[in-house]
Amino acid sequence: MTFVPSARLLRSLLPAFSLTVILIAIFYLQPRAMSYFGLNLLLNLALPIAFATLAQMCVIAVNDLDLGIGAFVGFVACVGATWLNESPVLGIAVLLLCILAYAALGALIHLRNLPSIVVTLGMSFFWLGLALLVLPTPGGKAPEWVRAVMTFKAPGMPTTIYASALVAILVHFALMRSAYGAVVRGVGGNPRSVERAGWSILKAKMSMYALAGFFGVLSGISLIGLTTSADANIALRYTLLSIAGVILGGGEFVGGRISPVGAVLGAMTLTLAASFLSFLRISPDWQIGAQGAILIIVLALRVLINRAGKK
Numbered sequence: 001m002t003f004v005p006s007a008r009l010l011r012s013l014l015p016a017f018s019l020t021v022i023l024i025a026i027f028y029l030q031p032r033a034m035s036y037f038g039l040n041l042l043l044n045l046a047l048p049i050a051f052a053t054l055a056q057m058c059v060i061a062v063n064d065l066d067l068g069i070g071a072f073v074g075f076v077a078c079v080g081a082t083w084l085n086e087s088p089v090l091g092i093a094v095l096l097l098c099i100l101a102y103a104a105l106g107a108l109i110h111l112r113n114l115p116s117i118v119v120t121l122g123m124s125f126f127w128l129g130l131a132l133l134v135l136p137t138p139g140g141k142a143p144e145w146v147r148a149v150m151t152f153k154a155p156g157m158p159t160t161i162y163a164s165a166l167v168a169i170l171v172h173f174a175l176m177r178s179a180y181g182a183v184v185r186g187v188g189g190n191p192r193s194v195e196r197a198g199w200s201i202l203k204a205k206m207s208m209y210a211l212a213g214f215f216g217v218l219s220g221i222s223l224i225g226l227t228t229s230a231d232a233n234i235a236l237r238y239t240l241l242s243i244a245g246v247i248l249g250g251g252e253f254v255g256g257r258i259s260p261v262g263a264v265l266g267a268m269t270l271t272l273a274a275s276f277l278s279f280l281r282i283s284p285d286w287q288i289g290a291q292g293a294i295l296i297i298v299l300a301l302r303v304l305i306n307r308a309g310k311k
Contacts, residue, residue, distance in 0.1 A: 049242070082140045248270065
């Protein structure tokens with residue numbers, strides 16, 4: 001009896017397959033990358049991108065889109081490199097307010113029935129302006145404890161791999177295996193049924209936006225732990241990278257269809273893709289287009305798998 005993988009199984013394996021292909025290509029071009037030091041260098045910025053991707057995933061889960069996550073991460077980085085370092089109590093209070101602000105943003109979008117793209121795009125300018133007020137010029141200094149955590153060398157494999165795996169598993173169980181996780185995903189898939197069942201769509205959206213803010217804070221803090229300083233524009237590209245990471249990881253813009261594990265794998269794939277393109281000596285001006293081409297190829301494979309599954 002021949003085992004034929006289902007279309008659903010193939011779709012779930014596609015993010016891991018994409019990551020594996022990129023890794024093999026990098027090891028082929030640069031064999032010395034197949035080491036602890038090489039992997040650590042390749043995946044140096046993977047964790048901040050993974051956190052930003054998870055933040056975007058939480059918003060996409062409720063059928064919204066966040067075009068301000070990059071600017072938000074930049075603002076958090078500026079706060080982390082200044083207030084959190086100089087006055088920890090003030091810094092922590094500001095970061096908690098940021099999470100509450102994200103929850104309020106979700107409430108505003110739901111109650112006023114506003115398009116999330118427009119609102120979050122406007123918020124991106126707000127976060128960028130605040131970042132410039134906090135840190136007008138690049139500088140600041142990451143707190144020593146943040147630096148120590150982000151530069152910790154775990155045995156066997158780089159810390160980034162352990163941390164990414166742990167975060168992916170925790171979020172997977174929280175959103176894909178819990179009762180409330182099914183509810184918030186239902187808000188993106190069938191909100192009327194969720195409301196008829198007695199659950200509050202407002203609370204669900206506020207929860208997911210707050211969770212997005214939490215991951216955005218983790219992204220900004222982890223970023224300054226690696227760069228040791230901050231800049232208001234340090235993470236603007238994270239907006240597009242986070243969207244690409246979610247989609248590359250198997251998520252969809254509608255229907256509440258997400259994959260926390262896939263999102264983290266997608267973020268790591270995009271991080272490695274930048275190194276792969278550098279090894280090919282592709283100009284930085286063309287690298288964004290090349291990353292887009294990789295995303296299109298993966299999406300095309302997903303379409304083929306879906307069509308094959310319907311036959």
